Amino acid sequence: MSLRHALLGLLADRPGSGWDLLKRFEASLDFVWPATQSQLYTELNRMTADELIEVTSVGARNRKEYAITDDGRAELQRWLLDVEPERNRRSEALLRVFFLWAVDPDAARRYLEREADTYRQFHELLVAVDQQTAWDDSGFDRFARLALDNGMRVTAANEEWASWAAEQVG
Amino acid sequence: MSLRHALLGLLADRPGSGWDLLKRFEASLDFVWPATQSQLYTELNRMTADELIEVTSVGARNRKEYAITDDGRAELQRWLLDVEPERNRRSEALLRVFFLWAVDPDAARRYLEREADTYRQFHELLVAVDQQTAWDDSGFDRFARLALDNGMRVTAANEEWASWAAEQVG
DNA sequence: GGAGGCATGTAAATGGTTACATGATTGG
DNA sequence: CCAATCATGTAACCATTTACATGCCTCC
Numbered sequence: 001m002s003l004r005h006a007l008l009g010l011l012a013d014r015p016g017s018g019w020d021l022l023k024r025f026e027a028s029l030d031f032v033w034p035a036t037q038s039q040l041y042t043e044l045n046r047m048t049a050d051e052l053i054e055v056t057s058v059g060a061r062n063r064k065e066y067a068i069t070d071d072g073r074a075e076l077q078r079w080l081l082d083v084e085p086e087r088n089r090r091s092e093a094l095l096r097v098f099f100l101w102a103v104d105p106d107a108a109r110r111y112l113e114r115e116a117d118t119y120r121q122f123h124e125l126l127v128a129v130d131q132q133t134a135w136d137d138s139g140f141d142r143f144a145r146l147a148l149d150n151g152m153r154v155t156a157a158n159e160e161w162a163s164w165a166a167e168q169v170g
Numbered sequence: 171m172s173l174r175h176a177l178l179g180l181l182a183d184r185p186g187s188g189w190d191l192l193k194r195f196e197a198s199l200d201f202v203w204p205a206t207q208s209q210l211y212t213e214l215n216r217m218t219a220d221e222l223i224e225v226t227s228v229g230a231r232n233r234k235e236y237a238i239t240d241d242g243r244a245e246l247q248r249w250l251l252d253v254e255p256e257r258n259r260r261s262e263a264l265l266r267v268f269f270l271w272a273v274d275p276d277a278a279r280r281y282l283e284r285e286a287d288t289y290r291q292f293h294e295l296l297v298a299v300d301q302q303t304a305w306d307d308s309g310f311d312r313f314a315r316l317a318l319d320n321g322m323r324v325t326a327a328n329e330e331w332a333s334w335a336a337e338q339v340g
Numbered sequence: 341g342g343a344g345g346c347a348t349g350t351a352a353a354t355g356g357t358t359a360c361a362t363g364a365t366t367g368g
Numbered sequence: 369c370c371a372a373t374c375a376t377g378t379a380a381c382c383a384t385t386t387a388c389a390t391g392c393c394t395c396c
Contacts (some may be wrong), residue, residue: 002262003383009269019347032264036385041348061347061392073272080273081281085263092172093255094202097317099179101309102243103250108313111251139271143278146335147267150328157327158320165316173355189375206357211376231364231375346393354385365374 003043004052006033008076011053011068013140018044018064028144031126031151047072100169109170116162123155173213174222176203178246181223181238183310188214188234198314201296201321217242270339279340286332293325 010016010024018041025035044066047053052072057065068076093115100108130148135141180186180194188211195205214236217223222242227235238246263285270278300318305311 001383002260002265005269006265009265009272012269012272017347019345022347029265029268031259032261032268034259034384037348038350038386039384042350045349063347076269076272080266080269081277085266088258088260088262089201089204090172090258091202092258094317094320095172095176095179095199096250096255097313097320098199098202098310099175099182099246099250100313100316102179102182102246107251140268143267143270146270146338147264149335150264150267150331153327153331154324157323161320161323165319168316171355187375189373192375204356207376208358208378209356212378215377233375341396343396344394347391349389351388352386355383357382358380360379361377363375366372368369368371 002033003035003039004047005076005079006035007040007043007047008052008068008072008079011066012073012076015056015065015067017066021066032147097165105169109166112162112166112169116159116166119155119159119162123152123159126151126155172203173205173209174217175246175249176205177210177213177217178222178238178242178249181236182243182246185226185235185237187236191236202317267335275339279336282332282336282339286329286336289325289329289332293322293329296321296325 006025006029007021010021010029016024021044022035022037022040025033025040029035044053044064048055048066050071051069052075053066054069055064056067059065096111100111103111126148130145130152135145176195176199177191180191180199186194191214192205192207192210195203195210199205214223214234218225218236221239222245223236224239225234226237229235266281270281273281296318300315300322305315
């Protein structure tokens with residue numbers, strides 16, 4: 001139920017509508033926890049029923065402003081500190097590597113070179129995000145930068161690996 | 171539908187029963203694509219219906235030996251070379267990092283130190299697997315080692331990141 | 341008046357997890 | 369004879385994705 005906790009985290013920073021939260025998801029959490037619009041609105045209603053959040057006002061276009069409740073803050077703390085994170089091991093790209101013996105060596109090498117290229121592009125994207133963001137010294141930005149740094153390190157490691165692996169095959 | 175292709179890959183190596191495949195999953199693919207028993211048997215039946223695999227014999231205890239068909243081999247090739255892998259970005263552990271400003275700095279530092287420790291242990295596990303496996307020069311083993319090497323590099327990068335991040339917070 | 345953005349909701353399908361259910365065979 | 373392992377299947381539930389559906393508000 002990470003979506004629920006992601007929403008709690010965003011609302012702990014500041015209140016907002018479903019639409020606001022969707023935009024905030026896209027702006028910051030998209031790389032670690034993508035969420036769709038339909039999922040988000042459904043979950044907000046469930047969370048309201050569970051009293052983790054509440055509707056503080058209803059505006060134009062039926063806009064509902066949500067705020068986190070005390071129960072919600074407690075649940076966020078519990079999740080952050082007492083719940084062991086699930087390690088998501090699934091990687092379609094790596095799964096393919098297991099079966100590259102089934103294609104001819106040239107095609108296998110090209111696969112790995114394309115992987116290296118994909119990781120390089122993704123790394124560049126993250127560097128660009130880092131440079132183009134006007135970071136402030138808020139808690140949100142400080143920890144968002146730590147997360148972004150993880151992304152840069154991991155994509156760099158993946159790129160190096162894929163280049164090396166392509167050489168091994170070629 | 172990666173489970174389907176993982177099964178095709180394993181059956182392209184050699185035939186086997188659902189039970190065999192379950193064990194082979196646990197032995198090699200578990201880190202990149204875990205599968206449960208119920209999921210696997212259901213999928214084997216669907217794949218048989220789709221004629222990607224076939225039952226070549228039925229033995230004791232109703233054991234069904236599956237083999238890949240020509241259609242199955244073609245589908246495996248197509249998936250390996252023509253289908254862009256989906257990039258799974260979800261990380262519960264990193265999602266938490268985004269919200270560590272919501273706990274006190276000491277707890278945040280401890281979270282990151284525990285993360286470093288988790289990655290270190292996981293890295294050690296992969297090193298042990300590498301050393302304790304009697305690798306042969308089969309295609310399967312050669313590419314499995316490439317995948318394992320990816321795991322070692324990425325966990326090392328994550329461990330370094332978490333140690334560094336803990337210092338930033340502390 | 342129209343386009344684009346704001347705003348919320350529901351339904352169907354897919355893929356995965358957990359639990360339940362059954363039974364045969366082999367080795368100690 | 370008992371336990372472990374081999375062997376297969378089904379049902380319920382949950383999270384996620386895609387698609388459908390509606391309508392208001394603001395700015396040009």
